Amino acid sequence: METITKTEDLRILCEKLRQYDYVTVDTEFMRDSTYWPQLCLVQLCSPEAADTGAAVDPLADGIDLTPLFELMQDESVIKVFHAARQDIEIFVHLNGKVPHPVFDTQVAAMVLGFGDQVGYETLVNKVARKNIDKSMRFTDWSRRPLSSKQLSYALSDVTHLRTIYEDFHERLTANDRAPWLFEEMERLTDPGIYTIDPADAWLRLKTRSNSPKFLAVAKALGEWRETEAQRKNLPRNRVMRDDTLLDIAARQPQNETDLDKTRGVGRNFGASKPGQAIIEAIKNALAQPQETWPQPKARTDLPAGIGPTVELLKVLLKLCSEEKGVAQRLVASSDDLQNIAADDNADVPALHGWRRELFGQYALRLKHGQIALKLEKGEVALVELEPNS
Structure with missing residues (x-):
């Protein structure tokens, strides 16, 4: 168990x-009181069985x-994470680049039928046949010095990961699903996912009005x-x-007195910086030409009577997923099923690539009466139908 606190040791x-x-x-990080995650520890381990892992202390004076960032960018080395998204976000924030190539064992577990968003501990139990000491799960990783127990817990997150990766790599190769995972990894490592543009922040808000004027102010306040x-x-x-921001967006105060009447702001808030x-942002938003104000999303009303079709597609999805050993959530969402029920050419992942081969083609055939679902000895099965039957 090695702790790295010096640049030269990190380079080596x-x-x-x-x-x-x-x-x-x-990685271990803290984010309770900050916007950006505070990186507190990076754990690394090689494939060597004797390697007990190394803990890099990014808080060391x-x-x-830089050597770590260069490793993350080395195209000849696969970076294996479990539930990689937050880890990747940290590296993008610190270095401006997405680690590549990446193998996410949580996504691989979905491809291999272990279930939706399987936790690391579950995979360690099922694949590595080990148990993890969970007592350090909620520790404060920013406090120094770190105890040997903390470091041992942290490093177990990368030592057992070797076993899981090698097992999954073998399974994916054996059943020709490596391309499926590659497709998911390309999505996961898309830099656009990790770009945070303040101008788009309002899209996270649960707006309660479709008025373009309200949306224009909400957009300005969100930014x-x-x-x-x-x-x-x-x-x-x-x-x-959020509720205070949306209240201001609805009331659109343009002077200190009116802003101070908003629920949730302090006394004399309007006079503060x-x-x-906020007042300036509201005025600027309302001064823009109305044709530039955000427009509410056009509501797409699904055809009447497609409910039963959607329910049948849900059964089909479960059947196909279980037969092929893939997590349902990875194949199609509820929205996908509704869109497929309404439109044969719906632009949804389930009608493209490996998902179409596994499920989408059968969904369309079921929809058009070319195949049917039946109960056979207590189990659901597909049956081919004769034309015009």
Whole structure:
């Protein structure tokens, strides 16, 4: 068990790890009181059975993480994570680049039929046949020094990951599903997923009006809050709660007195710097030409009577997923099923690529009466139908 606190030691470690086909990676971070995740520890492990892993301390004085970032960008080394999205977000924030190539064992588990969003502990139990000490799960990773128990717990996240990766890699190769996972990894490592544009922050809000005027102000306030949260490194709701922001968007106050009447703001808030910024944002939003205001999404009303079709597609999805050993959630969503029921040419993942081969083609055939579902000895099965039967 090695702890890396110096740049030169990190460089030596990363040079060694770049000699292997893959390296397992995990991070520990804190985000309770910040906008950006605070990276507190990076765990790395090689495929060598004798390797007990190394813990890189990014909080160590003077350490330069450049060798680590270079390892994350090395195309010859697969970076193996479990539930990689937050880990990737951290590296993008610190380095501006998405690690690549990546293998996410949680997604691989879905491809291999272990279920939806399977936890690491479950995979360790089922695949590595080991148990994890969970006592350090909610530890404060930002406090120093870290105990040997904390480090041992953290490193178990990468040592067992080797066993899971090698098992999954073998299974994916044996059943020709490696291309399925590759497709999912390309989505996961799309840089656009990790780009946070304050101008789009309002899309996260649960707006309660479709008025373009209301949406224009909500957009402006959402952008202001997101920019402030990033600048101050505070959670969004520490800057302003959603309900307060939406109340201001609905009332659209344009002076200090009216803003101070908003529920949830402090006394004399309108005269404060944030208050003035909000008033200015509202005025600027309303001054824009109305044709530039956000428009409500056109509501697509599904055809009447497709409910039973959707229910049949749900049964079919479960049948196909179980037969092929793939998590249902990875194949199609409820919205996908509704869209397929309404439109043969719906632009949904379930009608493209491997998903179409596994499920989509059968969904269309069921919809058009070319196949049917039947109960046979207590189990659901597909049956071919004769034309015009």
